[in-house]
Amino acid sequence: MIDVQKIKQDFPILHQEVNGHPLVYFDNAATTQKPQSVIDALNQYYTGYNSNVHRGAHALADKATREFEATRETIQKFLNAEHLEEIIFTRGTTEGINLVAATFGKAFINEGDEIIISSLEHHSNIVPWQMLCEQKGAILKVIPVNDNGEIIFEEYLNLLSDKTKLVSVVHASNALGTINPVKDIIREAHKIGAKVLLDGAQSSAHLHIDVQDLDCDFFVFSAHKVFGPTGIGALYGKKDLLNAMPPYQGGGEMIKEVTFEKTTYNELPYKFEAGTPNIADTVAFRHALEYVNELGKDFISARENELLTYATEQLNAIDKVRIIGTAAKKVSVISFVIEGIHPYDIGMMLDARGIAIRTGHHCTQPLMNRFGLEGTARASFAVYNSLEEVDKLVEGIKRIIKMFG
Amino acid sequence: MSINEIQDSIIDDFSILGGDRESTIFYIMELGQQLPTLEAEYQIDENLIKGCQSKVWLTTDFEGGKVTYKADSNTDITKGLISLLIRILSGRSPKEIMDADLYFIDKIGMSGVIGSQRSNGFAAMIKQMKLYALAYSAKQNA
Secondary structure, eight states, X not given: OOOHHHHHHTOGGGSSEETTEEXXXXXXXTOOOOOHHHHHHHHXXXXXIOOOSSSOOSHHHHHHHHHHHHHHHHHHHHHTOSOGGGEEEESSHHHHHHXXXXXXXXXXXXXXXXXEEETTOOGGGTHHHHHHHHHHTOEEEEEOBOTTSOBOHHHHHHHOOTTEEEEEEESBXXXXXXXXXXXXXXXXXXXXXXXXXXXXXXXXXTSOOOHHHHTOSEEEXXXXXXXXXXXXXXXXXXXXXXXXXXXXXXXXXXEXXXXXXXXXXXXXXXXXXXXXXXXXHHHHHHHHHHHHHHHOHHHHHHXXXXXHHHHHHHHHTSTXXXXXXXXXXXXXXXXXXXXXXXXXXXXXXXXXXXXXXXXXXXXXXHHHHHTTOSOEEEEXXXXXXXXXXXXXXXXXXXXXXXXXX | OOHHHHHHHHHHHHHTTTTOHHHHHHHHHHHHHHSOOOOGGGOSGGGBOTTOSSXXXXXXXXXXXXXXEEEEESSHHHHHHHHHHHHHHTTBOHHHHHHOOOTHHHXXXXXXXXHHHHHHHHHHHHXXXXXXXXXXXXXXXX
């Protein structure tokens, strides 16, 4: 039995006052807070065994390498990848997408080919494909969404053709919370021979991820949205596909042999990991995933759903508040607008009461345009949040409306 | 009243709020709501101040050696901020505007209240207002 009260105790940053009020942290879709075990792991690395990995012939380097590689194994299990070498360390989701765009794109995308994304994408899953299309003369197609913020599946089917080489979609939307029907998306793409990349930045903290069951070709995510450090993430790719792709960056661990005439490249996963990696954060990443594993995704989902359902009911009951994104399946993200008050002002007024939310376009400007909005206010919940904190948000919103609505 | 007298009166107004962040923001928003809406014909991209996260439109007139400013924003807080600047700088000579030392910003602890991003936007507003003054001054001396 998990002690709910203890969860918040695990996160030292949450026990502080902001602007004279106890901190209510509802910006988890942007980044999650870190448990003590993750902070300790960073400290232990630098105070105990700071050393470079893979090359050293001494005890510290050996320990650093073992700790570093242990994270790869934990990620493999976290995603249920078949092979260890299918896990590539990246700086995060954005770099994972860029890596695929640069390497898969170089090898497999040609003039006239088509790449499909959805209207729900954040800029990181739009811009790399635009850049690739520009380089290669390929065409970017976009699946539209309905008024609830769900992709229109028939439109997706209409976009698929023998020209489609890649479908790159978000697993769960950062701006609206929508969970995409990714298994169906992948199945249909595979029918015509296209590959599929899933952007798991938002889903990885909330949903069970089984890349074999999903049958996605690529899955990318960031540690910092799963209670881990910033600047580290992972790319999963099917082994055969990764083997068929050229390297990403040159130097360091990615080589097998270098002469001035010719270089041969290392095996997976090192082929894609040039240079000295972000070792401390990679090690701490494992502790974050272990923390999630200890709580269990079922427990996390149940608790976050409770928060989302409660907050949705409360906000729906307030005149002048409109929730943007009402998909049937959502992660714990609630985007809203208040009639007559700009989202920036909402954010600042809530901040004055110690409530941290995100405001603006959430790096999804095309999606905001779809809803005719400049931006929204967004509260996103994590397992350490409570219903009492939701009450504070609701109270804050009511106060803003009373004063200015 | 001189520029400094107006600044001192603004410092007095804010001191009544006792540094309470929420009250200060509410007060700035109220100031924003009191500023007349800028006619739609002036709410155009050419009048947007670059560097503000919110939209701020600024337009000027120059008559009888005095610069007058009119502005609007899509957020009440930003509109409140520019209303303070208008109160201090509008109706002054270009030289007065260019020479104005806007000490009220530090005295009321503005950056702590509005945060770093909005502080940058606030600085952009001041810069743009002074640039207009500079341009009118050059025109005057031409």
